[in-house]
Amino acid sequence: MATPYKRLDKNNAAVLLVDHQAGLLSLVRDFTPDEFKNNVLALADIAKFFNLPTILTTSFESGPNGPLVPELKAMFPDAPYIARPGQINAWDNEDFVKAIKATGKKQLIIAGVVTDVCVAFPTLSALAEGYDVFVVTDASGTFNPVVRDAALNRMSQAGAQLMNWFAVGCELHRDWRNDIEGFGGLLAGHLPAYANLMQSFSSNAK
Amino acid sequence: MATPYKRLDKNNAAVLLVDHQAGLLSLVRDFTPDEFKNNVLALADIAKFFNLPTILTTSFESGPNGPLVPELKAMFPDAPYIARPGQINAWDNEDFVKAIKATGKKQLIIAGVVTDVCVAFPTLSALAEGYDVFVVTDASGTFNPVVRDAALNRMSQAGAQLMNWFAVGCELHRDWRNDIEGFGGLLAGHLPAYANLMQSFSSNAK
Amino acid sequence: MATPYKRLDKNNAAVLLVDHQAGLLSLVRDFTPDEFKNNVLALADIAKFFNLPTILTTSFESGPNGPLVPELKAMFPDAPYIARPGQINAWDNEDFVKAIKATGKKQLIIAGVVTDVCVAFPTLSALAEGYDVFVVTDASGTFNPVVRDAALNRMSQAGAQLMNWFAVGCELHRDWRNDIEGFGGLLAGHLPAYANLMQSFSSNAK
């Protein structure tokens, strides 16, 4: 009796980027700023690469939380962009849920700042409504590892799948032959160690 | 078939602060003293802010375990205060359980020292009696991370939800518009990085 | 509908100390030697204090694995002592299982070296036969934290409860009034920070 595993499907997945705002990012201390920026942009590149419907949301961006990081704004100029007037759990915002429903997708890939609130709350809400939720743990940041572990445990116990941006990209891509150049370029752009391999390889090839 | 997630509700939650005593605090080594003090007082401020019924309990406070930390005593002068004559698991003390039942709440937010005993035992007892229990992992301390991990695993496997004080506050608050000034002030008081954001913001505003 | 939690009961618990041998101890690297020795002896003191039936077993003690540490041998001169002729999983040794059955206890408190083998294998076997198993994670040691985490996960997912020696002692004791002097002395002997509290306290009392 075999049941297929909950596997990301590029035709059935949407991406939620929650509160990656210039101010809030200063609260993230469980990653170094360099690696966290890289991880978030890698996930964004994956969303672009696979043309996944992507939804942006922010919390009080005219206040201390600050504006959405400009790279994300620039990458998804036509994405639904929900500047929440006050709801902490994005799922409490009707426009946000409507935007998700409008995608028609049942698999939600989510990342945000901070993990224990801006990611955990909509994740738990989405699971409760029957969605499959894939939490991108390395594109979600928070105060420290103790807080992160509690939040990931809570989501995992509720049925969320914990992943990282690289695994998300690979599970969506499935087969290198779908686009070797494109996917390789995406990886090289975000994995310096992989870029070095390519560099050495092509240097040898000459 | 959607089931709503177990979500903290300020009308249905009580706070249990277990054995935050001056002597016992010297046993806590999985947090630095600065951050642990801050975390405990932040949780206490949340209990105050949302007017949650709060119950204090201590173990042998006239002996080496020492008195309840004075800040907590001062913040909750009218709270039930159960100085346990000997029971290690606070739930074995009838007055403690009665005080909880008297609140009429079904969601228990708990923190204490040490995590593996003073938090874990009443958590497991409360779960067994059908309560929803939310363990505040960063306001609970113990000997070292190996001990903490075992204790959190035991509670999580038994159905407890692992959280941190910031997430507890946000889940209770739900919407910033309920009180922007008040909740922002609470956060600024316990998150220096957030206070800095506000400082920079208001400085710019001038 | 309340079900009591799986709670250690001094009238229904036995202690299994598996392969704490002088040679094997040199493999333990997830604790410092000082703290590991202290943790193991603390658990042994607890077994003594509560008069729990205790079973000792070793693997090939006449070879490189070395003899059982002398303190344990000295503390339990009359305990069943099963020097296994070759079985890696102690549960595969009939004498070991018989000794357990002879205690008539249904709660097994287990610790050993190394966690992933000498603890995990009999734990999984005992769970499969319907025992309640309490793994003392800080009196069990192994090669490194990655190995430990895998082993603890495997046992926890199979139904074992992860604990530490201090929590085991407190859950068995239940109420300080059962023996304040005795239990306090046990703690002071193994928790220098607690001993210091007592020292300061009694010094003040004078």
Added chain:
Amino acid sequence: MATPYKRLDKNNAAVLLVDHQAGLLSLVRDFTPDEFKNNVLALADIAKFFNLPTILTTSFESGPNGPLVPELKAMFPDAPYIARPGQINAWDNEDFVKAIKATGKKQLIIAGVVTDVCVAFPTLSALAEGYDVFVVTDASGTFNPVVRDAALNRMSQAGAQLMNWFAVGCELHRDWRNDIEGFGGLLAGHLPAYANLMQSFSSNAK
């Protein structure tokens, strides 16, 4: 009501070594190169020692990912060797699955690079088809501990058993008397601390 635990059985187990390639290994940062090499070769030695059917597979080995590490190639000259033309999840490659089915084994021991993709994807696929999967966490490597933890959590929650090479070897061996010299030699070759014990012991014996 006792159910036997899922226990490795040398007559019912096969080993899958996925993408241990010279290039990809430079991505592994959650182990030092010395210890990771040792762990992988230890697992390979175990597969040899117990004559377990072993299947090798690689991803794009003529490109930057590089060739399979030569030691593995040399140890298993007659093993099925599936150089995947593009499938990221080895289970998506028919030859790989056929090779597994041809072994007739139901227990799959798996390790690979990187944990979150090359190990996690076929593990989840195999679990979905009813296999028992044993993930060798210390012979599987990836970018960092945050990524590893997410991947191990995902596999564990889906039913995989997390193990390490030493525990795999011991659970397969069951009883030292099956081959003391052989198994001892295997351990000595990969555990310097154990080799030292043997050295001291035999030195004393003289």
Added chain:
Amino acid sequence: MATPYKRLDKNNAAVLLVDHQAGLLSLVRDFTPDEFKNNVLALADIAKFFNLPTILTTSFESGPNGPLVPELKAMFPDAPYIARPGQINAWDNEDFVKAIKATGKKQLIIAGVVTDVCVAFPTLSALAEGYDVFVVTDASGTFNPVVRDAALNRMSQAGAQLMNWFAVGCELHRDWRNDIEGFGGLLAGHLPAYANLMQSFSSNAK
């Protein structure tokens, strides 16, 4: 042949607080925000307690670097306050050096953000001009420990003395009898572990 050591003298010491600004503080990652805030304010309290001449300086406070943290501004309303128009090394600002010279002190206690620039540069300049410089390492923050170590090494090799706020306070105070209440209160306010000792002690005294 005894030479007295370079010992802080409350009659010959001044305090320099360099660039503790709300924006720049978000760059500090070698301390948690809680502990760093505590350390900086502890040093400020020491300056106050011993009535040491204290000089504040900031860099571009009307821009992204943000305003001086308000607590410092409030504590030293009459202190020289040099808002530097552009000089990175405060010592390049004539007003800053004049303010120091005006104190007539030869011992400079310095802390700031970030350690490798705002602390190191004026420290090296002051040493070159013959001052004794005492760097308060735990009230100075920067990007990460690698950067910190390089900066501290550079200053130490040039003759600076590395200290921490607690040692600075104690070396200035010399003898508890100079003011037991006052100095004890200062420590209790910034060392929760010390406050707990006092709490237990006075509780016993009753």
Added chain:
Amino acid sequence: MATPYKRLDKNNAAVLLVDHQAGLLSLVRDFTPDEFKNNVLALADIAKFFNLPTILTTSFESGPNGPLVPELKAMFPDAPYIARPGQINAWDNEDFVKAIKATGKKQLIIAGVVTDVCVAFPTLSALAEGYDVFVVTDASGTFNPVVRDAALNRMSQAGAQLMNWFAVGCELHRDWRNDIEGFGGLLAGHLPAYANLMQSFSSNAK
């Protein structure tokens, strides 16, 4: 008797980038790939920004060590580029030393891979010939922190100054007013936390 400190001077400094090659970079394990790449490129940007004479050198770039990372090649198309035929210490290569002498500078800013060899050896040689050497510790990488610490100690004891790229940039720039936009842009490009401050600031300004 004041001696001015050894202070970087943009009119008297040259930059040496030693062996940042695609293959060798896979040996660097004391930084994550993301942060190390960022640090190296930041230092290169500083060299460009201040128009410092910059010298590139590689070791066996047609072999496994791999080609110079392409970004560096692209940034300094006209820089002296010494592909060493075999000398491990770049200073043993006459062309390398000639290129340095040709700059006429007496301050050498050096970074490379690996710290203990490619950086330490020419640093010690240059110091012996009377140069002032500034080692950029965070743009130099090696096998692990134990190796790094030994190498930095050896260089520091021989008179090298240990710095980081940010401090190098700031010490060269001296005064923000020399070019606020330019230097700010450089920092924003390599310090995400600083970029966020700017983002929030300019957002507020609107």
Added chain:
Amino acid sequence: MATPYKRLDKNNAAVLLVDHQAGLLSLVRDFTPDEFKNNVLALADIAKFFNLPTILTTSFESGPNGPLVPELKAMFPDAPYIARPGQINAWDNEDFVKAIKATGKKQLIIAGVVTDVCVAFPTLSALAEGYDVFVVTDASGTFNPVVRDAALNRMSQAGAQLMNWFAVGCELHRDWRNDIEGFGGLLAGHLPAYANLMQSFSSNAK
């Protein structure tokens, strides 16, 4: 031209144990309580073993700092015991310095709590008066590693030699043949890993 190194000489050394008090010990966080207690008692055993003149001193022991730990008091019943009335630097207390001078020794072995104050101050004073000072870093504790590193740097730069209790014992003993049993027993009592070696050895010998 050979100068003998500053080598500990059992005929010319005295031991200073500064402020190992029950209360102050709760401030020590750079060692676990188990290992710190072991280290301090090991140093005390060394002082006893070599009959080194030993001087005890405490700070305000009738207050929150608490009494000297009882083991030390018991081990040195006839040692000079200076309960300082207020001096923070023990060297400021005439009785303390007199007691040292009375020993006629020129080598001072020192340990205490906290490292940055109670150890550093008298160390710097003693160096200034021409003593050779040997700081026992692992029997001296303080708030955290940043503070420790600053304190050790300050002492080392002033000429102190940094050591650990094991090296102190070995440098004093010089030759095992002076007392194999005695010194071996001392080590076995404080180094569980060494005790295990002895255990295995003597077990084989039988």
Added chain:
Amino acid sequence: MATPYKRLDKNNAAVLLVDHQAGLLSLVRDFTPDEFKNNVLALADIAKFFNLPTILTTSFESGPNGPLVPELKAMFPDAPYIARPGQINAWDNEDFVKAIKATGKKQLIIAGVVTDVCVAFPTLSALAEGYDVFVVTDASGTFNPVVRDAALNRMSQAGAQLMNWFAVGCELHRDWRNDIEGFGGLLAGHLPAYANLMQSFSSNAK
């Protein structure tokens, strides 16, 4: 005025391997057993490769300290081998010093177990007698990093140069062209990451 730096010279260097014994190795906890074994054997291979006179010494090898590790014995069958009858500092053994003097070398490369005693003592003695001493920090092990740091500081302050085996090999080799195959093979044997580079490179070359 240029002074050449103290640079290893294969014609003027000898290697001292002190107390790498099977028993004592179980005390080493500042490296994992895998990496430490690798580091020691790498240094031994370097001694062989450059035909450096090598001296072996042990302490009480017929007792619990155990025999010299067999690999070292096998590699240097004709080396002077001084089994010290009791001297802890090898330099106190006349045969050891004679053996060193017999080499006629002035540069001593030393490694051993434990760093703070078996390495530090002869290092300090040799420095005092005018030798240049190069301590191989990663082939020397001890109880923990605090102990290591103190020992390295003591040796460094006395004039020893701190290095690692890789830097020692490179400084001796000076130029790859002296023996590309041989030196490359040595590195590949001890640096898996370097072996992978070679593997990928030669695979491409085909």
